[in-house]
Amino acid sequence: MPFSVSWSTLLEECEELPSDATLVTPNAHKEFRLTDVQEQRIIIEFPDGESRPLQRDQFETLYQRIYEADGGYDLGKLPVGAEPYAAVLSLHPRYEVNEDRGAIIESETATTTQLVDEGAEDEKTERKEPDLDVYADALLLVDALERHEVESLTELETGTLVNLYTLLSDVQRNSNNLRQDVADVLLDRVHHDQPVHSQYGSVQRTSRRNRSLKDEETVLKVLDEAGVDRERVMSVDRSKVDEVLDVVTVPASAVYDIEEQEYVRKAEVNEDTKETRLQGLKDSLATSDEPEAEELREEIEELESRINELTEFRSGQTFS
Structure with missing residues (x-):
């Protein structure tokens, strides 16, 4: 289908939109409205009053990129300012923005649009607390990081450092654990030599080989037949050495180079204390009308927006 036909269809769809759409x-995820077609x-x-013209030739370039792409045009390749x-x-019945796949795709069937449905949007953006250990621990860790000057660890009290180490x-x-669960599911969806891109990055399927020796008799027989002297591959078996040390008076230091290294490990977790603190954080943030609570909510929203912007691909103002 030539672009001129698609352009005419898109203009018709735009003209039929309500003025407050x-x-x-x-x-x-910046909102905007159409003011003229x-x-x-x-x-x-945009809500701040900024007005911008979206040119026909740029739509045609995007149209061509989608046509040439296999499986959709990667959203990460959109130049700065090209998201609108x-x-x-997406108002065109054949095109759809699929953020789960991280692509703009063409489809023969009915597609969704980037129109904001107030009721649906509220339902879509409603956050649900997942029943995952990593979620609760991450909230507690963020709280601890915000309450202490972690840029200067040597100045923190020992108890604070213990809390940080435990949470980390x-x-x-x-x-x-969760990453491995996600990887297991992705393994069935990602194919070799076909990276899958999304908003925050991409993954690809790969493989590695793990080798383990066959039994000693088989290995030595093969090497004997190849003319390899057995002495070249025979070595001391550590497990057998340990067995011998258990029944003789030879000290371990006589056969081992021993280097002692001290380290810190987590010995115990106070789950009750963590749960109490976590519930307190949730309750105070959910019910507080204090300016600080509202500022925290705004900071979270701003951080999410900034993360989205930082993960965009920045290559210029026009498609190339």
Whole structure:
């Protein structure tokens, strides 16, 4: 289908929108509205009053990139400021922004748009607390990091350092467990030589080989047949040495080079204390009307927005 036909369809869809219809960009999730639809451009306006023209030729370039892409055009390749083009193009019945896949895709079936449905949006953005250990530990860790000057660890009290170490250890263990669970599911969805991209990064399937020797008789027989002297591959078996040391008077230092290294390890976790502190954090943030609580909520939203912006691909103002 030539672009001229798709452009005409897109203009028709834009003209049929209610005047108060709001769209949201992918990645940064910035809202905007259409204020004018012209033959060669579409005018949009952001809540802060900024008005921008979206040019027909840039839509055509995006259209071509989607056509050439295998499996959709990567959202990460959108130039800075180009997100509104993707959002507006989603009004076309054949195009869709799929943020789970991190791509703008073309489809023969009905597609979703970047239109904001107030009721649906509230339901979509409602946060639900996951029943995961790593979630609770991460909240406690963030709280501890914010309450102490962790940039100067040597100045912190010992009890504070113990708390930090315990929480860091718990987050590391539980996040690794969850990471492995996620990897197990992804393994069935990712194919070799086909990286899968998303908002925060990409993954690809790979493989590694683990080798273990066959039994000693088999190995020695193969090497004998190849003319290899057995003495070249025979070595001291550590497990057998340990067995001998258990029944003789030879000290371990006579056969081992021993280097003692001291380290800190987690000995105990006070789960009751963690749970009490965690519930207190949730309750105070949920019910507090204090300016500090509102500021914290705003800081969280700002941080999420900043993370989205930092993960965008920045290559210029136009498609190339």
